[in-house]
Amino acid sequence: MGLGDSVPGISGGTIAVIAQIYDELIYSIRSVDLDAVQLFAAGKFRELWRHVNGTFLLLVALGMLSGLLLSANTVLYLLTEQRVLLMAFFVGLVLASVVLLSREIALQRVSTWCSLILGACLTVGVGLLDGVQVTVSAPYLFLCGSLAICAMILPGLSGAFLLILLGAYEHMLQALVSFQWIDILTFSAGAACGLLAFSRVIAWVLKHYHEIAYAFICGLLLGSLYVLWPWQETVSSYLDTNGVTHPLRNVPVWPLNYAEVSGEQANVLAAVLVALAAIALVIVLHKASTRNSRNVAHRIDGE
DSSP: OHHHHTSTTOOHHHHHHHTTOHHHHHHHHHTOSHHHHHHHHTTOHHHHHHHTTHHHHHHHHHHHHHHHHHHTTTHHHHHHHSHHHHHHHHHHHHHHHHHHHGGGSOTTOHHHHHHHHHHHHHHHHHHTOOOOOOOOOHHHHHHHHHHHHHHHTSTTOOHHHHHHHHTOHHHHHHHHHTTOHHHHHHHHHHHHHHHHHHHHHHHHHHHHSHHHHHHHHHHHHHHHHHHHOSSEEEEEEEEOTTSOEEEEEEEEOOHHHHHHHHSSOOOHHHHHHHHHHHHHHHHHHHHHHHHHHHHHHHHHHHO
């Protein structure tokens, strides 16, 4: 999830859906509530840990932090050097996830299709936006953290891409790499506030409109293909503090025209093979997570 959140166009929430931990993640975050505060104040730390599903949240948080720290030397390197293949991998992840998720929704219902189309339009609409250039301050970093975390836990919406639109992506990436703790803590505080608030909204929707919610998630994922399409032409860009130009908004192009508009090889065959490998990975993860869920349910029933 941390590696996914660091890449413009992909969401950590997408990875959570693929691994079938999305519902548990949202409900666990929501459990950080007034009851949790009262347990903490009373010194009932064991009950507090169980109440907030502490082991699960700790492992996810440590994994995300590790992924974010690794991203500068792995995924972000591939984003620069092998963008076509990296995006083809994410396209495979998304396509396989949508197929698996579609089993949980009734496609014959009008409400399902409306929710799916709304989700797709939202993701594509965000992808069509141009970013802004701003002076990054502490209050602005707090705001960016609270907004970006909402995108990060929504499958299909990229928190990294939203940070680019807000003009804070490069600043936060440099802060992580150089351990600028003031900026990191400010951003994290905003993210924590946004996460606690937004998770309650998502949890309520999942509880009362589960099928429509997952149709919306499928739409978000399908819409993200517009941003993730491996062959893109840059139509707007921005300069970082070092004077290096980075793409800000791209539009999809046909693979056969990619070499002409970009000056780079399309690598269509390699991209297809990478996408197929990603699909196979999702299938393996799905079977593994399903087996684990059954084992957990069996242990609970046995107790």
